[in-house]
Structures are given as C-alpha cells and as structure tokens.
Amino acid sequence: MELKDEVRIAAPREQVYAALNDPEILKKCIPGCEELIKHSDTELEAKVTLKIGPVKARFSGNVVLDPTQAPDSFSLQGEGNGGVAGFAKGGADVGLAEDGDETVLTYQAKAAIGGKLAQLGSRLVTSTSRKLAAKFFASFAKELNADPVV
Amino acid sequence: MNEMSPTKSERAAALKGLGTSRKRVEDSRFTQGKGNYIDDIKMPGMLFGDFVRSPYAHARVKSINAERALEMPGVIAVLTAADLEPLSLHWMPTLAGDKQMVLADGKVLFQGQEVAFVVAEDRYIAADAIELVEVDYEELPVLIDPMKAEEDGAPILREDIADQKTGAHGARRHPNHIFTWEQGEKEATEAVLSGADVVAEETVYYHRTHPCPLETCGCVASMDKVNGKLTLYGTFQAPHVVRTVASLLSGIAEHNIRVISPDIGGGFGNKVGVYPGYVCSIVASIVTGVPVKWVEDRMDNLMATAFARDYWMTGKIAATKEGKITGLWCHTIADHGAFDACADPTKFPAGFMNICTGSYDIPTAYLAVDGIYTNKAPGGVAYRCSFRVTEAAYFIERMIEVLAIKLDMDAGELRKINFIKKDQFPYNSALGWEFDSGDYHTAWDKAMQAVDYDGLRKEQAERVEAFKTGETRKMMGIGLAHFTEIVGAGPMKNCDILGMGMFDSCEIRIHPTGSAIARLGTISQGQGHATTFAQILASEIGISADDITIEEGDTDTAPYGLGTYGSRSTPVAGAATAMAGRKIRAKAQMIAAYLLEVHDNDIEWDVDRFVVKGAEERFKTMKEVAYAAYNQEIPGVEPGLEAVSYYDPPNMTYPFGAYVCVMDIDVDTGEHEIRKFYALDDCGTRINPMIIEGQVHGGLTEALAIAMGQEIAYDDMGTHKTSTLMDFFIPTAWETPHYLTDFTETPSPHHPIGAKGVGESPNVGGVPAFSNAVNDAFRAFGVDHTHTNMPHDHWRIWKTAKDLGMHD
Incomplete structure (x- = not known):
C-alpha cells in the first residue's frame, strides 16, 4: 500500500518539525495511540489500537527516524505487531517546505500489512489509512493552533 | 396367466433399478433441515477447541505464553507442541509419505499454521482466548514462488529434513525439493521433438484453488476412559482410513476406535486428509475426559486445510x-x-x-x-x-x-x-x-x-x-x-494409500420380509449414494430400491473400505455392491430351486424372481425366497441371506x-x-x-x-x-x-x-x-x-x- 499527500499547515517549519518530534503531541494526534515512549532522538516505541474493518488489534511497534536531512525532510521506518490480528511494517519520507509563515508537508508512505488484518481488511486498508492520516493531521494542526489547509 | 399380473417391464420399473431417474431419498431430510452434520452433534459436557494460528508465513517461534488465556474464565487448557511431544504427536505423517507439524514445533511455515490449541467451555470463549495467547515470532524470509525455491540464498523451509537426500518418492536435489517423478521415454520424446515438422510450446499454469465445501472440516472426539473406547465423529471422506491412522498414531487398539462420518456437506477432496484439528481434539478429549469439538470457520478452511x-x-x-x-x-x-x-x-x-x-x-x-x-x-x-x-x-x-x-x-x-x-x-x-x-x-x-x-x-x-x-x-x-x-x-497391484489397498466393499443383509440393508466402505458427501447404490442392488437382487437401506460411514458397522473421492465410489464400491448382490442371488437360486422342487440349473433369473425354465408361471420371487431363507429348513443350505464383497478392480x-x-x-x-x-x-x-x-x-x-x-x-x-x-x-x-x-x-x-x-x-x-x-x-x-x-x-x-x- 502506498500513500502520498500534501498538507499545508499554518505554522512555521521549525515549529512543525519540533512538534513532529514531541512525543506528547504525537501521542495526542496519532489515532488510537495509547503509549508513546521516546527512547532516543531517533527511536520511538508505541502502542496503538487500530480497527480496520472487522479487525481490531493492539499493535506494539518501534519506529526509527532518520533526521539527517532535517528540517528539509526526514524519513522513518517502523514495524508493529498486533498478535493474531497480524503485523505491519513500512516507512515514510516526509518533506517540510517553507512557504511564508506556513509549511507545506509532503509525505510518501509505503506500508505492508500481514496476517488477519490483511486478509479481512485488504479492501479497507488504503481508505482507512487515508482517513487515519487525515485525522492525524487535523489533530496535529489543532495542537499547533493552526487549521490544516488541505 | 392372470390378466392382473404385472408384465415383465412393469415389474422391472417397480424395482426403480438401473437407468431410473429415481428421486434422491436423502433429500427429504436435507431439504427440511433434518440432516445430521458434524456441528449438529452435541454431547453432554462437550468442550470446544480453536487454534491460535500464525500471522507469519515463515517465522521462528521463540516463545508461547498462554498464561493470560488460561486466566480467562471458561478456558480449560491450551495445548502446544511441547504438550504433544511426550506423546510423539507434535508431528504426524501425511498421506504422501512426508510428515507435518500438528502444532508449531520451533517454527511456522505458512500463514494460518496451527500454533496452539485452546480448549474452552464454549466456542466463543475459545475464539476470544486465542487472542490472549502471546506468541513471540522472529520473522524469516519467505518463499512464495516455487521457481525460486532452488536459487542461491533461497530460505530453507524444512530444516527438519534439510539434510535428507532421499524422500518418500526418491532423490531430493535441494532442501526445498520434494521429489522428481518421471514417466515415459525422455530421449525418445526429445528425438521426436527435434525431428518434428511442427512443435508448439507453452507454459500453462493451473492456479492454486480450494474445494471450499459448504460445510467446513470438523470433528468431535469422545474418549470414554471407563471402557477405553474412543469415538470420533468427523467430516471424513475416508472414515476407515482415519480409524486405522488414528490407531497407528495414538496406540489405541483399532477395535477400541469407532469413527463415524455423519452427513457431510460437500467434500470435493478437502475432507480426505488428516488435519491437526483431529489430532488435537483427540488429545484434548483424552486429557480432559470429556468430548471435544473442533469445527473450522471459513477462514480456517480456506487458509489451512487442503x-x-x-x-x-x-x-x-x-x-x-x-x-x-x-x-x-x-x-x-x-x-x-x-x-x-x-x-x-x-x-x-x-x-x-x-x-x-x-x-x-x-x-x-x-x-x-x-x-x-x-x-x-x-x-x-x-x-x-x-x-x-x-x-x-x-x-x-x-x-x-x-x-x-x-x-x-x-x-x-x-x-x-x-x-x-x-x-x-x-x-x-x-x-x-x-x-x-x-x-x-x-x-x-x-x-x-x-x-x-x-x-x-x-x-x-x-x-x-x-x-x-x-x-x-x-x-x-x-x-x-x-x-x-x-x-x-484402484487396483491393489498399483494403488494404495499409506499401504492400504484401494479396494472397496459392500455387505448386504436381506431381511426375512424381503427388504434389505446394504452397508458400504464409502461415504456420501452429497453424491446421493443412498439413492444410487440401492438402484444397483435393486437390479441385481430384484428387491425394489425403495425397500433397500444404504448405510455408510460408521466403522463399527460398515465393512472396511477406502472411502469416497476420485470418483471411486461407483467404479469400486458400486462394483462391490453388484458382486455382493450376485452372491445373494446365487444362494437365493439354490433356495428357490428347492422351493420349486427342480434342479438349480432348471431355473433362471427373471427381474425379481426365479422362474422354472420354459414354465414361467412357476416362480418364486426374491421376497418369497428371503422369507424361506430365514424360516424354512433347507437341506444343505445355511439359514439367512447375507453376502459381503470386497472388490479389487482389475483396472x-x-x-x-x-x-x-x-x-x-x-x-x-x-x-x-x-x-x-x-x-x-x-x-x-x-x-x-x-x-x-x-x-x-x-x-x-x-x-x-x-x-x-x-x-x-x-x-x-x-x-x-x-x-x-x-x-x-x-x-x-x-x-x-x-x-x-x-x-x-x-x-x-x-x-x-x-x-x-x-x-x-x-x-x-x-x-x-x-x-x-x-x-x-x-x-x-x-x-x-x-x-x-x-x-x-x-x-x-x-x-x-x-x-x-x-x-x-
């Protein structure tokens, strides 16, 4: 599955990048996130409950960030395990471009899911993922006191 | 002759024998919801099993933690390979001379593979509890394309036999290779190809599919610890083979195992094999002392059984x-x-x-x-x-x-x-x-x-x-x-499954009043055996198909046979039915000759009766002969009218x-x-x-x-x-x-x-x-x-x- 989108956020780039690295903000914004621990500047551990179609599962996963190009762009890789429900792994490249006082965030994500989640939810995975992404950015913008301009 | 006597063709029609479009006798119960399928079997105290299945296609199983599942009210037991190993039941033989994990033994090799068996008081508790069994997997590279199986760096799937250069069907050239089977003449064919006017080439893929019967696979295992008898109800296309295999695997003497295939909602080959669910249910019943039911859901069926x-x-x-x-x-x-x-x-x-x-x-x-x-x-x-x-x-x-x-x-x-x-x-x-x-x-x-x-x-x-x-x-x-x-x-000279010859059988009992029961080694899964086998017999013995009960699927009562698959029922068990019918007729002829006071050779078979040659008004019907067989002393002939045939087809x-x-x-x-x-x-x-x-x-x-x-x-x-x-x-x-x-x-x-x-x-x-x-x-x-x-x-x-x- 591939997701690609562009989101305009009414906040300066430094602020956006800082927020994206703030576990408290991320925890509030990631739909279903129950726990988010930052082990280091590049390593995160999360517990997220997800529902895709008829399958609901609690995923525990790890995310590794590569901030070498930050704040212009950064990438992340992660994987999560949802027990009998299945597993997910993937990565994303995120770009942050300044546009006056606003920031244009572009992302390109690739994910693969396996197990029951993939079997039952394959039709719903892409649409659910889009919905979750939209929800994330809506919450994220709200945290930054800025409305997302999609 | 009396004008009212039915003609020969009327008598033949009354038998509803070969060539008759007789309505299916099974359908009155099937169309009224009165069939008796595996999930209809309910026994006092019965428990339910369900599998924890692997989400990964290839992974090492590092640990299995069933603590949380066992804490759930209503959960009785969680079986893993470690529990089956002391019984040597963590692996089982396959029908093809290989072996198969019953429960994951150190690794899993396909998505949906059985990892642990949860036994609970009802089916819903079992289904909920499997989510609480924590399995720690280490993912391994996956081999999906068979063309890549022998490439350098291909993951080795079967580590248990990786070093074996010979399998059940000869030489293996790679750990992921099972066998090479060759027929015909290689060099001669290549010579024909190289000298031919025209050669057409193509690669044709017949994709993977699944029989997907309406009723999925399932069983109920019931171990009676008092008399040592195991009764196993199941969706088995070959109940007798299942009994023999269960006896060999479990060590329970074969006479102490009774396998019953009830009504089966379609098989199409899916219900021929022996599956982990059967083994786990038997073990669980032995462990708990009460009956254990296991029935696949649709995903289980499509993912894991054949x-x-x-x-x-x-x-x-x-x-x-x-x-x-x-x-x-x-x-x-x-x-x-x-x-x-x-x-x-x-x-x-x-x-x-x-x-x-x-x-x-x-x-x-x-x-x-x-x-x-x-x-x-x-x-x-x-x-x-x-x-x-x-x-x-x-x-x-x-x-x-x-x-x-x-x-x-x-x-x-x-x-x-x-x-x-x-x-x-x-x-x-x-x-x-x-x-x-x-x-x-x-x-x-x-x-x-x-x-x-x-x-x-x-x-x-x-x-x-x-x-x-x-x-x-x-x-x-x-x-x-x-x-x-x-x-x-098939012919026993070249056909066997696990060493068991592929004959089939029929046993007939004629009742004194002239009706009959015939039991066969096969088992209908919707083919209409109760209808058609009665027709074969009707034409052989002159008793109306309506007066013949056909029974299959209970190993305690039916004669041994190899079951129903590969269109073998009519060619093999159907032949056994005709042959057993002919044995009935041979004995009946002796009885009829005695009753008619003529020599055996002086009477002949005529649709439903024996007639004196040249004097067809003198006859004894099969019905009359049946009564005499049980109730009249006939010199040199044992009472009763029964026959059994085990038929080994010549081709x-x-x-x-x-x-x-x-x-x-x-x-x-x-x-x-x-x-x-x-x-x-x-x-x-x-x-x-x-x-x-x-x-x-x-x-x-x-x-x-x-x-x-x-x-x-x-x-x-x-x-x-x-x-x-x-x-x-x-x-x-x-x-x-x-x-x-x-x-x-x-x-x-x-x-x-x-x-x-x-x-x-x-x-x-x-x-x-x-x-x-x-x-x-x-x-x-x-x-x-x-x-x-x-x-x-x-x-x-x-x-x-x-x-x-x-x-x-």
Whole structure:
C-alpha cells in the first residue's frame, strides 16, 4: 500500500518539525495511540489500537527516524505487531517546505500489512489509512493552533 | 396367466433399478433441515477447541505464553507442541509419505499454521482466548514462488529434513525439493521433438484453488476412559482410513476406535486428509475426559486445510504438417506448500498426471514432475477430480489449442485427427495406462452437430470483422474440450494409500420380509449414494430400491473400505455392491430351486424372481425366497441371506466427454457472458440419469468458478489474500449459465455393471472448455498470443485485451 499527500499547515517549519518530534503531541494526534515512549532522538516505541474493518488489534511497534536531512525532510521506518490480528511494517519520507509563515508537508508512505488484518481488511486498508492520516493531521494542526489547509 | 399380473417391464420399473431417474431419498431430510452434520452433534459436557494460528508465513517461534488465556474464565487448557511431544504427536505423517507439524514445533511455515490449541467451555470463549495467547515470532524470509525455491540464498523451509537426500518418492536435489517423478521415454520424446515438422510450446499454469465445501472440516472426539473406547465423529471422506491412522498414531487398539462420518456437506477432496484439528481434539478429549469439538470457520478452511492444483506445466507438442501428433513432452513444477500432504496413491506422487496424453493417440511421450516446498498451506487434493486429472486434462486441452494455432488449423478438426479410435481400445498409452474403452469420434460428432459448430465458427469470423470495423466491442470465443478421465482407484497391484489397498466393499443383509440393508466402505458427501447404490442392488437382487437401506460411514458397522473421492465410489464400491448382490442371488437360486422342487440349473433369473425354465408361471420371487431363507429348513443350505464383497478392480475406468462453451467477452470491461454450454458425458452405464445431470451441473459450476475467478492467492509476504468469500469466488445463480447436457453410453468392459463414475468429469472437462473459450476469443488478435493463465476474472480478460492493443 502506498500513500502520498500534501498538507499545508499554518505554522512555521521549525515549529512543525519540533512538534513532529514531541512525543506528547504525537501521542495526542496519532489515532488510537495509547503509549508513546521516546527512547532516543531517533527511536520511538508505541502502542496503538487500530480497527480496520472487522479487525481490531493492539499493535506494539518501534519506529526509527532518520533526521539527517532535517528540517528539509526526514524519513522513518517502523514495524508493529498486533498478535493474531497480524503485523505491519513500512516507512515514510516526509518533506517540510517553507512557504511564508506556513509549511507545506509532503509525505510518501509505503506500508505492508500481514496476517488477519490483511486478509479481512485488504479492501479497507488504503481508505482507512487515508482517513487515519487525515485525522492525524487535523489533530496535529489543532495542537499547533493552526487549521490544516488541505 | 392372470390378466392382473404385472408384465415383465412393469415389474422391472417397480424395482426403480438401473437407468431410473429415481428421486434422491436423502433429500427429504436435507431439504427440511433434518440432516445430521458434524456441528449438529452435541454431547453432554462437550468442550470446544480453536487454534491460535500464525500471522507469519515463515517465522521462528521463540516463545508461547498462554498464561493470560488460561486466566480467562471458561478456558480449560491450551495445548502446544511441547504438550504433544511426550506423546510423539507434535508431528504426524501425511498421506504422501512426508510428515507435518500438528502444532508449531520451533517454527511456522505458512500463514494460518496451527500454533496452539485452546480448549474452552464454549466456542466463543475459545475464539476470544486465542487472542490472549502471546506468541513471540522472529520473522524469516519467505518463499512464495516455487521457481525460486532452488536459487542461491533461497530460505530453507524444512530444516527438519534439510539434510535428507532421499524422500518418500526418491532423490531430493535441494532442501526445498520434494521429489522428481518421471514417466515415459525422455530421449525418445526429445528425438521426436527435434525431428518434428511442427512443435508448439507453452507454459500453462493451473492456479492454486480450494474445494471450499459448504460445510467446513470438523470433528468431535469422545474418549470414554471407563471402557477405553474412543469415538470420533468427523467430516471424513475416508472414515476407515482415519480409524486405522488414528490407531497407528495414538496406540489405541483399532477395535477400541469407532469413527463415524455423519452427513457431510460437500467434500470435493478437502475432507480426505488428516488435519491437526483431529489430532488435537483427540488429545484434548483424552486429557480432559470429556468430548471435544473442533469445527473450522471459513477462514480456517480456506487458509489451512487442503488446497488443490498449483501446477506449473511446461509443454511441447510435436506434430506433422497435416496435424498428426507425434510426441508430447511435459515438465511440471508442483507447488506443494510447506508439507507434502497430497492425497495421492502412494506410488503416484503427482497423482495420475500421466493421463496427460488425454484422448489422443500420441505414440511417444515424457512427463516429469518436480514437487517443491513453499511457504503456503499444505494439501494438493483432488478437488472434484481424480488425482491430478484436471491438471492433466487442462494441460493437454490447452496444448491442443496452441498446436492448432501453430498449424493454423481448426482445433476441432485437429482433435478428430488425433483421437484414439474406437477399435484401438483397450488402448495402451505412452505414459503407461490401459484405457479400458471409449468411442470418442461418435461423442465428438454428436457434440459438433448439437452446437452447429460450423455455424458458430462462421458467426465468430463475422464478429471479428465487425470488431475491426468498430461495430462491436464484444468478442466471441468457442471453447472446445474433449477429456478422458481416469477414475476408480484402484487396483491393489498399483494403488494404495499409506499401504492400504484401494479396494472397496459392500455387505448386504436381506431381511426375512424381503427388504434389505446394504452397508458400504464409502461415504456420501452429497453424491446421493443412498439413492444410487440401492438402484444397483435393486437390479441385481430384484428387491425394489425403495425397500433397500444404504448405510455408510460408521466403522463399527460398515465393512472396511477406502472411502469416497476420485470418483471411486461407483467404479469400486458400486462394483462391490453388484458382486455382493450376485452372491445373494446365487444362494437365493439354490433356495428357490428347492422351493420349486427342480434342479438349480432348471431355473433362471427373471427381474425379481426365479422362474422354472420354459414354465414361467412357476416362480418364486426374491421376497418369497428371503422369507424361506430365514424360516424354512433347507437341506444343505445355511439359514439367512447375507453376502459381503470386497472388490479389487482389475483396472481403472475411463469416462470421457465432449464439451463446448460459447462465450462473449467485452474487451472494455473484461466481463464475460456464457451464451451456451453443451456437455456430453459418457460415464458408461447410467445408473440414475437425474443424479448424473445434477452431478454434471454441480461440477460444471465448480469448473466455472475455477476457470473464471476462484483462486487461492498469496502476497509477497505469504499472506493469504483470498480467505473469505468476499475474495474467494463461489458462483451464485447469477453467474451460473444454463447447461445443455447430453450423453453417449460406452460401458466399461471390466466393471460388473459397466459403470464408470461421473461426479468429477464436469470439473475435468469444464475447466478447459471455459478457459479455451476465453483464449479462443483472442485468437484472431495476436499472432504470438497463444495463452493466458486462469483464473479469467474481469481484470485479467481486460488486461489481455489491453495488451493486444484492442483498447487503442
């Protein structure tokens, strides 16, 4: 599955990048996130409950960030395990471009899911993922006191 | 004679014997919801089992923690391989001479593999508890493509046998390689190919699919610890074999095991194998002392119990310029999944794939099959076909079409040139079979006439012109198929499963008042045995089919037999029924002669009675003889009237048929419409024409499913993508076309009543007919385009049209 989108956020780039690295903000914004621990500047551990179609599962996963190009762009890789429900792994490249006082965030994500989640939810995975992404950015913008301009 | 006496033909009709379209006696209970299926079996205190299954296709199992599951109220036990190991039941033998994990022993090899067995007070608790079993996996690289199995760096799947250079079927050249099976003459065939006028080549993939019976697999195991007896109810197509295997595996003496197959809601090969659910249920019942039920849900069934097909068949067919076939070469890569659990006779690791010379007189041929392990579910059963016969028939019927393109010849004409002629039977094929009988030209001509073949080709040519001028966007395909089945396994000289000879049996008891019960070693899964076997017997012993009970499936009462699959019931158990009936009649003749006060040789059989030769007013009916058998002292004859026959068939039977499918294809949407489907079947003597028609309709509909959309698909990670009926195509009335059925009748010369079996023919012949129609629709649009693989779903048909530039 591939997701690609562009989101305009009414906040300066430094602020956006800082927020994206703030576990408290991320925890509030990631739909279903129950726990988010930052082990280091590049390593995160999360517990997220997800529902895709008829399958609901609690995923525990790890995310590794590569901030070498930050704040212009950064990438992340992660994987999560949802027990009998299945597993997910993937990565994303995120770009942050300044546009006056606003920031244009572009992302390109690739994910693969396996197990029951993939079997039952394959039709719903892409649409659910889009919905979750939209929800994330809506919450994220709200945290930054800025409305997302999609 | 009294005017009121029924005539001979009236008496014969009253028997409802051979050739009668007798209504199915089973259906009164099935249509009223009174069937007794495995899930209808309820026993006091019964527990329910469910599996924790692997989400990964290939992974190491580092740990299993069942603590949280065991804390859940209502959970009784969680079994893992560690619990089964002391009993040596963590692995079990497969039907193909391999072994299979019952529960994951250190690693998992396919998604959906059984990892732990949760036993709980009800089914819902069990289903909830499996989510609480924590399994720690370490993911391993996945092998999905069998062509990559022997590449450098390919993951080794079966570490347990990685070092074994020899398997159950000879040499293994790689840890992921199972066997090579060769038939025919390699050098001679290669010589024919290199010197031939024309050689057509193609790789034909018969995709992985699944029998998907309406009722999934299941069992109830009940261990009575007081008397030491195990009763095992299950959806078994071969209950006697299950009893023997259960005895050998568990160490419980065979007389202490009773296996009962109740009503079965479709088998189609899926219910032949022995599955982890059976073993775990038995162990759980022994451990808990109460009955344990396990029934698959649909996902379990499609993911883990036996699949069918998955053969990559590369062929070369040689012919003269005039179209006479001179040689056939075939190499097959057989994807067997994680364990070799094919249900084939022991000496045939690729089943009867060597029937792949089809209906044609091919003097020289060579076949090699390589079995390969992949990270997919095990299986390889005969889904409504005899062992690998649908693969063989599909292969040759596609190769004939490809050859016709190469020769620029009509595919119907090409078949006619090459059919084995009527006077060549019994015919010895280049790959080792003795075809017992056939009359292919008669059947073919009848079919061609019935569909107005020449008219269809003319219309097709006009359609191509209309397409070129833009008048239509619909192409027309004519799918031809002439198949030869090989069923009725089989002669004990070459057919056994796990060493058990593939005879079958029938035991008959005539009751004093002239009705009867017959028990057989087979088991109906919807075929209508209770109807048809009574008809065979009615014609043999002169008792009306309505007065004969047929019983199968209880190993405590039925005679030993190898079960129902591979269209073997009529050829083998049907023969046993006729032979046992003849034993009854032989004894009855002695009794009748005594009653009529004449010598045995002075009376003869007449429909339902023995008459004195030349004085037919003097007779004794079978009913009268039955009463006397029990109630009259007859010198030199034991009381009673019973017989049993164990029938070892001298040969297989070879049903055949000619099918034509006419299909319209929308090149822009990929949709298809089946305008006409004509199916002529020759299954030898016809026992019940109505049941034959029903079998043909059902088989054709399964063939339609397989050819047009049904598949078991995996993604790159080994995730099973078609494990619900949202994705796995089952045709409804909406997709199913009208079928025209027809027949010729060429009796089997060696079968007591000449019957050959029919249940699987429509699948064997139907798949190539549908697929050939799709391929034929594109014949005029690509010189190099000779074949597209099944299933021909809308997307693939659309893609073919696009690739051929038909959207430009």
